[in-house]
Amino acid sequence: MALTRYELPFSDPTPDLAPTAARILEAAKRVLSRDGFRALTFETIAREAGENPALIRYHFGSKAGLLAALVDSVLYQEAVELIEQLTAVPAGAERHRRLLALHEGLPQDTDAYRNFFELIPHILRDDELRPHLRGLFDWYRKLDAWALKDADDAQPPEHIAPMALLTVAIADGIALQKLADPDLDFEPAFDLWRRLVLGYVESGGEAGGEGGGEPD
Amino acid sequence: MALTRYELPFSDPTPDLAPTAARILEAAKRVLSRDGFRALTFETIAREAGENPALIRYHFGSKAGLLAALVDSVLYQEAVELIEQLTAVPAGAERHRRLLALHEGLPQDTDAYRNFFELIPHILRDDELRPHLRGLFDWYRKLDAWALKDADDAQPPEHIAPMALLTVAIADGIALQKLADPDLDFEPAFDLWRRLVLGYVESGGEAGGEGGGEPD
DNA sequence: GTCTATATTGGGATAGAC
């Protein structure tokens, strides 16, 4: 059974919002990527949204309520894209390459990753929000494993899971290096990564050449 | 020529500090990992250090001055360990394995990585501090390339650089997943990574099995 | 070098008018 569309560990809060609330949330995202977490004040967000500051409390209850909605929205927005694109492609070699192409594209979306890393400290310290991040990572690892399995596998075989974890780590790690240095050319590294992954999954789990690592 | 010890792109501020200032800086690091960036107030740091709040301004000039010292100190502390450990081991296969073992250990130091990710948003937005992070990443990539070259190479060959970038990304990416879920077992993934890296460098740049990626 | 007292700012919450 393939992944159903809404197997995500949290929900996009956007559709449930009144139009004013949706505008406020979008404004908050712009403020976040442009000016950072500290700039997320009622005053600043309201000005960006063209609304009255008191409306934020009315729609989200409190600052914490707004932040919770913002976190889900930021985490969610990246996840949706991937699953849409991956389900549109047949399993097997074609989907492997699509997954890698999508992951290569992620670090290019600097606004989204900027928001992600701005929120990380806040999420990690909040007992309500941390499980959302854990769920997101878990979901990404499952998605990558699913996309990397063979066309004729019902479930991803065991040897795929570690590779899925690495793939997720690579995307985030490269995005961070890219944020630190926008001029960084990570294409050669990603080309290498593509060769490593495809060689691994399409050989059924062979890693390393003849001189490779110690047997387990 | 191997890396000299102080080829780092920034300097550890600690040695230049008066004893009181050093105590304050260490206290700030503890506050940061325990309570986060927002908790970094004169009051909180001074209480943690057992000093008077006004002394922070005296020794560091301002909040910004304290943060600059803190950033360098946090970034620096991880870098020193690596180079010490790596220069203690002969080049070639032994050093390759030592590098990987060290990278595997990094995500375990949750306090250090917590501080790192707490500071990331602040560093990325500060025009003074961002170059320090860029320099750190550049230095890590160079260090990893140097550690992954063959014993008889004077300089790391071309094909090593992309692998060094990936290795740095893996460490940060895994650390992030680990912070989101302390129970995460990333050992199978790191074992796979070890096999991939060793197979690659010890075969002189062969990536992927017979079914591997497209030729360049 | 160390400490106290105070000025100033800015953000979040509350109450209530419209």
Added chain:
DNA sequence: GTCTATCCCAATATAGAC
């Protein structure tokens, strides 16, 4: 649903005593 006025608190900065 939208807006104004106000209270309260926390944090940085300043000046100056010791």
